[in-house]
Amino acid sequence: MVKRAKIVGVLFFLLIVLAACNGNILAMFGNEKIKDALNSPLEDFQVIDQHGEPFSKKDLEGKVWVANLIFTNCRTVCPPMTSNMAEIQRLLKEEGLDTVHLVSFSVDPEVDTPEKLTEFASRFTDDTENWHFLTGYVQKFIEQFARNNFHTIVEKPENEDQVTHGTSFYLINQEGIIVKDYPGVFDVPYEEIIGDIKILLKKK
Numbered sequence: 624m625v626k627r628a629k630i631v632g633v634l635f636f637l638l639i640v641l642a643a644c645n646g647n648i649l650a651m652f653g654n655e656k657i658k659d660a661l662n663s664p665l666e667d668f669q670v671i672d673q674h675g676e677p678f679s680k681k682d683l684e685g686k687v688w689v690a691n692l693i694f695t696n697c698r699t700v701c702p703p704m705t706s707n708m709a710e711i712q713r714l715l716k717e718e719g720l721d722t723v724h725l726v727s728f729s730v731d732p733e734v735d736t737p738e739k740l741t742e743f744a745s746r747f748t749d750d751t752e753n754w755h756f757l758t759g760y761v762q763k764f765i766e767q768f769a770r771n772n773f774h775t776i777v778e779k780p781e782n783e784d785q786v787t788h789g790t791s792f793y794l795i796n797q798e799g800i801i802v803k804d805y806p807g808v809f810d811v812p813y814e815e816i817i818g819d820i821k822i823l824l825k826k827k
Contacts, residue, residue, distance in 0.1 A: 655822045663801040665772050671759035673740040678755060680799055687823045688724040689816070690793045691807055692769060692777065693756075694731035695743040700790050702746075704807045708792070709747040712754060714817055723820055725754040730765050730777045730788040732758045772801065792816065796823050 665680065672678040691708060693701040708725055715723050729735035735743075740756035748754060762779055769777040775789025791804040794816065803819060805812055 655825065657802055657819050657822055660802050661804065663772070663774075665795060665799045665801050666768065668757075668760075668768065670757045671737060673737050673744060673751065673756040673758075675737040678757060683724060683726070683795070684799070685797050686722060686724050687797060687820055688726055688795050689820075690726040690728065690773075690795060691791070692730050692765075692773070692775070692788045693727050693743075694729050694786050694788075695735050695739045696731060696784055698785065700808050704790055705743075705747045707807060707811045708754075710811070710813065711792075711816060712748060712750070714813055715753075715820075718817060718821075720817075720820060720824065721753065722824070723753065727754070727756045728765060728768075729756065729758045730769070730786045731762075731779065732760050732765060733762055734784075773804075794819055794823075 667680045669677070669679045689708070689711060691704060693705055695701075705727070708727065712725055715721065729740065735758045737758065740758060741751075744751055744754065744756050766777045769775050769789065773789060773791070773793055775791065777786065777788045779786045790807045792807040792811070793801050794803045794805070796802050802823065805816055
């Protein structure tokens with residue numbers, strides 16, 4: 624009996640070592656962690672979506688979502704960034720992660736009407752069931768919201784039609800906590816984003 628216990632102990636130890644060598648030890652016990660997590664609370668918001676319907680943080684309770692900042696009249700980073708978000712949407716569908724939502728906050732809300740956002744969205748996707756383009760607030764709100772929550776700048780110079788803003792993607796968990804940010808224009812780490820989303824969904 625003692626000998627058998629020793630053998631089992633040795634086998635278990637070897638299993639732990641092998642798993643650690645492959646970077647899978649946390650996965651074995653269902654306790655994977657997101658690397659370099661931010662864990663920053665997100666403030667509440669009450670806005671409207673591209674359909675003109677009320678939308679708030681409460682509508683995303685219990686859901687994992689990815690957010691970014693865009694505007695429809697953007698001549699530089701927003702088209703490629705939105706195209707990259709559409710690629711995330713495609714990968715989510717491919718992986719069967721249809722409970723994950725995408726959220727694009729307009730940084731030019733006084734220009735970006737629901738109609739303009741709907742037209743803009745149609746250039747990149749034919750499915751906005753889980754992709755919300757948000758507006759219905761004043762410029763000062765999104766400038767403060769971006770600074771307080773995403774720790775990035777949003778600034779629209781007077782008498783200009785272009786807006787300076789951050790270009791990251793932000794991963795938010797089921798409790799409304801900003802878990803991580805990623806490059807949103809170049810070298811988007813799609814595999815890492817999908818992997819982190821899967822970790823959050825396992826912890827639900």
